[in-house]
Amino acid sequence: MVTRAGAGAAVAATAVVALLSAALALYGPPLDSVLERAFSLRKVHSVKDMENTLQLVRNIIPPLSSTKHKGQDGRIGVVGGCQEYTGAPYFAAISALKVGADLSHVFCASAAAPVIKAYSPELIVHPVLDSPNAVHEVEKWLPRLHALVVGPGLGRDDALLRNVQGILEASKARDIPVVIDADGLWLVAQQPALIQGYQKAVLTPNHMEFSRLYDAVLRGPVDSDDRHGSVLRLSRALGNVTVVQKGERDILSNGQQVLVCSQEGSSRRCGGQGDLLSGSLGVLVHWALLAGPEKTNGSSPLLVAAFGACSLTRQCNHQAFQKHGRSTTTSDMIAEVGAAFSKLFET
Numbered sequence: 001m002v003t004r005a006g007a008g009a010a011v012a013a014t015a016v017v018a019l020l021s022a023a024l025a026l027y028g029p030p031l032d033s034v035l036e037r038a039f040s041l042r043k044v045h046s047v048k049d050m051e052n053t054l055q056l057v058r059n060i061i062p063p064l065s066s067t068k069h070k071g072q073d074g075r076i077g078v079v080g081g082c083q084e085y086t087g088a089p090y091f092a093a094i095s096a097l098k099v100g101a102d103l104s105h106v107f108c109a110s111a112a113a114p115v116i117k118a119y120s121p122e123l124i125v126h127p128v129l130d131s132p133n134a135v136h137e138v139e140k141w142l143p144r145l146h147a148l149v150v151g152p153g154l155g156r157d158d159a160l161l162r163n164v165q166g167i168l169e170a171s172k173a174r175d176i177p178v179v180i181d182a183d184g185l186w187l188v189a190q191q192p193a194l195i196q197g198y199q200k201a202v203l204t205p206n207h208m209e210f211s212r213l214y215d216a217v218l219r220g221p222v223d224s225d226d227r228h229g230s231v232l233r234l235s236r237a238l239g240n241v242t243v244v245q246k247g248e249r250d251i252l253s254n255g256q257q258v259l260v261c262s263q264e265g266s267s268r269r270c271g272g273q274g275d276l277l278s279g280s281l282g283v284l285v286h287w288a289l290l291a292g293p294e295k296t297n298g299s300s301p302l303l304v305a306a307f308g309a310c311s312l313t314r315q316c317n318h319q320a321f322q323k324h325g326r327s328t329t330t331s332d333m334i335a336e337v338g339a340a341f342s343k344l345f346e347t
């Protein structure tokens, strides 16, 4: 009797899981988190999903070819860099190059320009962000750029932020993909309408930036027990803008699908890792949009690109930590971009 009752319960439980799975296939992520919570399937699901999504990232990477000319694999612009912060835009721009972009521009405040130039001869640096003609100066370059990364090291000076507002509006008018990070997210929290509904925007908030945005857009505190639901809700409220909430696990959503990236990193949290992520994402977004949904198996190209950038950043962190332990810095992580990229995407 006991055995039969046990078997009956097992059959009933299997049926419930099957039913929920079928419903999940139809209705997507909200049920995903319900399922995960109810049946603790998080690990099993995410490992399988992670590998499937990594395969989609591999599909969007353009082949290296001797027939291409300089610029075809990506011309990326980073909007950021002020007197206080010169490292962040450098990290983002050099990461874009290391991932595979051909040219990387930095549009920064005049005080930051000589410093950023001195870090690297590889970057093209425009000291224009605090000029009265800033929007026009950047606009001149927009037709030549495939994606913009807005915010690393931008600071929160009102005049600079007003110029960046104009740059964002000009970029949207030209349908240029934008990755918004750091102080760019501060600006968006003040004026969500700036990116509301823009399908080529990806936001990459850290813990604090996410809370600030969520509060500004949804007028309430984040439910810390429901990270999936919170990211999904923020994305939906912003008109399906892609949101990447960075953290112990990265949660990504376009308001329809939720992805989780738990690629192994390390416990080292040095400043600048988010800049590596946003710079890499600038290139991957361009590649993903070029490849189109047929290469991403119907998944959103921007979500696939974001998953690629998260995996890559965490893998760089992992590799750098193996070598440098507690002394790991973002420069050590950037030195790992080539090997990490090969390991994840060129297998």
Ligand SMILES: NC(=O)C1=CN([C@@H]2O[C@H](COP(=O)(O)OP(=O)(O)OC[C@H]3O[C@@H](n4cnc5c(N)ncnc54)[C@H](OP(=O)(O)O)[C@@H]3O)[C@@H](O)[C@H]2O)[C@@H](O)CC1
Binding pocket: 084, 085, 086, 087, 088, 089, 151, 152, 153, 154, 155, 182, 183, 206, 207, 208, 209, 271, 272, 274, 275
């Ligand atoms: N080398 C450079 O030039 C670099 C420059 N950078 C540039 O700095 C600018 C400001 O960026 P930001 O990230 O410091 O922003 P902001 O919103 O003030 O948050 C800071 C506060 O949030 C908190 N906090 C953070 N994470 C948390 C967590 N997981 N869980 C809980 N709390 C958390 C934490 O609070 P605390 O612990 O200090 O109380 C922290 O102090 C921006 O332009 C950026 O690009 C950086 O890119 C780094 C490299």
Ligand SMILES: Nc1ncnc2c1ncn2[C@@H]1O[C@H](COP(=O)(O)OP(=O)(O)OP(=O)(O)O)[C@@H](O)[C@H]1O
Binding pocket: 182, 205, 206, 207, 246, 247, 248, 249, 250, 265, 266, 267, 269, 270, 271, 272, 273, 274, 275, 276, 277, 310, 313, 314
């Ligand atoms: N607790 C954690 N465990 C593992 N990886 C993490 C953890 N927190 C963040 N990361 C990873 O570190 C990277 C940067 O995220 P982080 O939250 O540090 O961004 P950030 O605060 O914007 O960084 P930055 O210092 O560049 O501004 C992401 O790839 C994220 O996945």
Ligand SMILES: [Mg+2]
Binding pocket: 181, 182, 206, 274, 275
């Ligand atoms: Mg940051």
